[in-house]
Amino acid sequence: MTELLGLVFSPWTEKARWALDVRRVPYTFRHYQPLVGEPALRVKLRRLTGRVSVPVLTADDGRVLADSADIARWADGRGAGPTLFPAEHEATIARLIDLSERALAAGRARALSRMLADDEALAEMAPGPIRRAHAALAARLGGLGVRRTLRKYGGHEDGAEAHLRTQVAALDELRATLARSVPSGDGPRTLLGRFTFADIAMSQVLVNVAPPAELKLGAASRRSFSDPELRDRYADLIAWRDELYRVFRTS
Numbered sequence: 312m313t314e315l316l317g318l319v320f321s322p323w324t325e326k327a328r329w330a331l332d333v334r335r336v337p338y339t340f341r342h343y344q345p346l347v348g349e350p351a352l353r354v355k356l357r358r359l360t361g362r363v364s365v366p367v368l369t370a371d372d373g374r375v376l377a378d379s380a381d382i383a384r385w386a387d388g389r390g391a392g393p394t395l396f397p398a399e400h401e402a403t404i405a406r407l408i409d410l411s412e413r414a415l416a417a418g419r420a421r422a423l424s425r426m427l428a429d430d431e432a433l434a435e436m437a438p439g440p441i442r443r444a445h446a447a448l449a450a451r452l453g454g455l456g457v458r459r460t461l462r463k464y465g466g467h468e469d470g471a472e473a474h475l476r477t478q479v480a481a482l483d484e485l486r487a488t489l490a491r492s493v494p495s496g497d498g499p500r501t502l503l504g505r506f507t508f509a510d511i512a513m514s515q516v517l518v519n520v521a522p523p524a525e526l527k528l529g530a531a532s533r534r535s536f537s538d539p540e541l542r543d544r545y546a547d548l549i550a551w552r553d554e555l556y557r558v559f560r561t562s
């Protein structure tokens with residue numbers, strides 16, 4: 312059976328899961344435990360040095376894929392359901408995936424920085440048994456993990472202003488592309504006139520503005536992921552994302 316290793320609260324994992332679900336590819340989901348799970352992940356990926364991340368898909372044919380877009384492309388070649396990568400839009404989708412990746416990395420850096428000032432959110436990052444037994448220890452452990460993730464993905468290298476500019480540029484482009492797109496029936500607008508992986512990838516950028524209700528996040532982490540100023544400025548995009556979930560995230 313195909314297996315997806317991921318983090319329930321991660322927009323990258325959500326990109327892969329949504330694509331697999333749209334294509335109706337059966338898989339089992341396994342939770343990744345950052346740090347503790349890393350040695351086994353390195354063995355699986357045969358990558359003893361360098362950065363490793365999830366989601367990682369281990370296909371029933373033995374293939375191992377370590378990137379959400381690669382997993383979505385793989386799903387598109389399997390299963391059934393609507394095509395997520397129509398050939399005529401391949402280049403535009405690749406560009407929008409890239410934009411989504413840059414905006415998500417910037418959003419993660421800002422969310423993690425907010426988390427460092429919120430002990431409750433840090434404690435939510437620690438494993439359940441530690442959190443329940445000792446809140447202060449959980450917050451310290453969470454802080455170590457969050458600082459490590461910031462360093463790992465270079466989130467500390469640029470300042471908060473630069474990250475904000477990256478997010479705003481992506482959100483403005485999302486808004487402009489949606490405005491240009493041709494409405495298709497009663498449902499929400501889609502970036503390319505039909506639902507594709509571009510919609511999945513770009514909708515995830517809004518996780519760091521206002522996380523969707525569907526995302527499994529603790530209340531304090533949800534606070535850190537949210538940006539009230541951007542939420543007000545891009546309320547139209549939040550409404551679009553919520554409608555996209557209602558219509559296209561059906562499993």
Ligand SMILES: N[C@@H](CCC(=O)N[C@@H](CS)C(=O)NCC(=O)O)C(=O)O
Pocket residue numbers: 318321323345346363364365366377378379380412460463
């Ligand atoms: N380009 C990759 C990025 C994946 C990524 O950044 N994953 C992060 C999500 S926060 C991760 O694995 N974090 C846990 C860790 O690094 O230990 C993809 O699209 O799959």
